[in-house]
Amino acid sequence: METITCAKPTFLKLEQLTESQFNKLSKYIFENYGIKMPEEKKIILQCRLQKRLRELQIDSFKDYIDYVFSSDGQSKEVSHMIDVVSTNKTDFYREADHFKLLADNVLYELSSCPEFHEPMKIWSAGCSSGEEAYTIAFTIEEFHAKNHYFDYTIYGSDISFRIIKQAIEAIYREDKTTAIPMEIKRKYLLRSKDRNNPTVRVKPNIRNKIIFSRQNLMEEKYSIPDYLDIIFCRNVLIYFNRQTQEKVLNKLINKLKEGGYLFLGHSESITSMDLPLSRIKTTVFKKI
Template sequence: MKNPSDNATATNADLVNRPAPMPDKVFQRLSAFIHERVGIKLPPSKRTMLEARLQKRLRVLNYPSYDSYVNYVFSDAGMEQELRNLIDVVTTNTTEFFREPKHFDYLVHTMLPEWIRRNGSRKLALWSAGCSIGMEPYTLAMVLSDFAERYAGFSFSILATDISSRALQTAVKAVYDEDRIANIPPELCKKFLLRSKDRSKKLIRIAPEIRSLVEFQRLNFMEQFCFSNPMDIIFCRNVIIYFDKPTQERLFKQFCDCLRPGGFLFIGHSESLAGMQLPLVQAAPTVYRRV
C-alpha cells in the first residue's frame, strides 16, 4: 500500500534540490544573450518563468546553480552542445489547429480564387514562419488539399520553419493528443486524420499524404534568410510579439523581401504593423498584400 507521506517526501526532496534564485547578474547576462541570439525579450518579470524552465536542464546536466549552468552555456562546449536545448527552453510553442479561422476562410474564399485567375497553373509557394509543433502548416496543407480537389490543376508547396529543434521533431512525427483536433472540421478529420489503433491512447496522426506536403526546416529569425524563389504567401502569426519593436520591423521588412509583388502576409490578431514603413497594403484584418 502506498504511504500517504510519499508525495510529501517527494515534494520536500524537490524543494531541497531546487537551486537558489538566479542572481541579477546571471539573469541579465542570460537575457541579453537570448535577446541577441534569438530576438526574444526577457524583462525582469520573466525571471521566475525562466528559472522554472531551466530547472530541468540543471538536473539533467547535474549543475547545482544557475550561475554554473550559464557559465557552461557560454563555454565552447556549451555553445556546441547546449545552445539548442536552451533555445528550446525559452521559446514558446503555443499553437492549435485552425487558429484564427477567419484567415483560412479568407484564403479559400477570396485569395485563392483570385490567385488562380491571375496565375493559372503556377504552383503556389507558401511559408509557415514560426510553425511550432506543426499545427499551422498541417492546417494549411489540409485546407489547400481540400481546395485542390475542387480546382483541377491547382498545386502548392509549404515550407514550415521554427527555431526549436524539439518543436520540429514533434511536427515531423505529426502525432497529437485527440483533444487537440476539436477545431478541425469533421469532414477534414475524416479525410486527413488517422486514429491510433489503441483507442485508449487517444492519439491522432496526420495522414501521410498531408505530411508529405510540408517541408520542415530549422530557421533562426536573428540570422539572415532568403529563398531562391519568392513566396506567394507567408503566415507568421503570434510569433513576433515576443520581439522588441526594432526587431519586429526588421523582420517584417525581410518577409516583404521574400514575398512576390502581390503576395500576402498573414499576421496574428495580437500583432500590429502600425508605424512601420513597409511595402504592404491591408487586404483584410491582419492580412496584407505586397505592393
C-alpha cells in the same frame, strides 16, 4: 497568464538565478533570438532552467552559464535553452477567419493569375508543432476538390528543434483536434488504435507536402526559397520588440513575390511601420 509551477528538485538545493546571471542570459536570448525577457520572466526562466540543470546534473547556475557560453555549450545547449524560453501555443484552425479568406479568395486569386508558377510556395514561419502548416495543407486540398488543381509546397520553420521534431511526426492528442471539421479529419487524419492514449496522425500524402526546418528569424539570411506566394507569421512577432519586428518583417517581405500575401496574428500590428504592404484585412496584407 502562464502558471508557474516550480517543483523542488530532490538532490539539488534550490539554486537562485542572480540578477546579473539573469541579465546575461536575457541579453543573449534577446540579441540572438529576438525574444524579449523582461524582469517579470526571471522566475519562469529560473524554474525552467532548474529542471534543465537537474537533467544535466549541473548544480549551479554559474556552471550552467559557463557551459552555455563555452564552444561545446554553444553547439549543444543553446537550442535546449531556447526550447525552455519559447512559447509554443498553437492550434489547428487558429484564427479561423484566415483560413476562410485563404479558401474563398487568396488561393483562387493567386493560382488564376497569368504569372502564377507552380508549385505555389507557402511559408509558415514560427510554425510551432505544425498545426498551422497542416491547416494550410487541408485548406489547399479542399480548394483543389472544389476548384482547380495546382501543385504546392509548404515550408514550416521554427527556432525550436524539439517542436520541429513534433511537427515532422505530425502526431497529436485527439483532444487537440476538436477544431478540425469531421469530414477533414476523415480525409486527412489517421486514428491510433490505442484507446487509452487516443491520438491522430496526419496522413503521409499531406505530410509529404510540407518541408520543416529550423530557422531563426533573427538570422540575416533565411534558407527558404524566394518568390513565396504566401507567408503566415502569426503570433511570433509579439515576442519581439518594435525595432526587431520591423527588421524581421522587412526580411519576410523580401521573401514574398509582388502580390503575395502576409498573414500576421490577430494581436499583431504594423501601424506606423514603413513597409511595402497594402492592408486587405486587419492582419492580412499584400506586397505592393
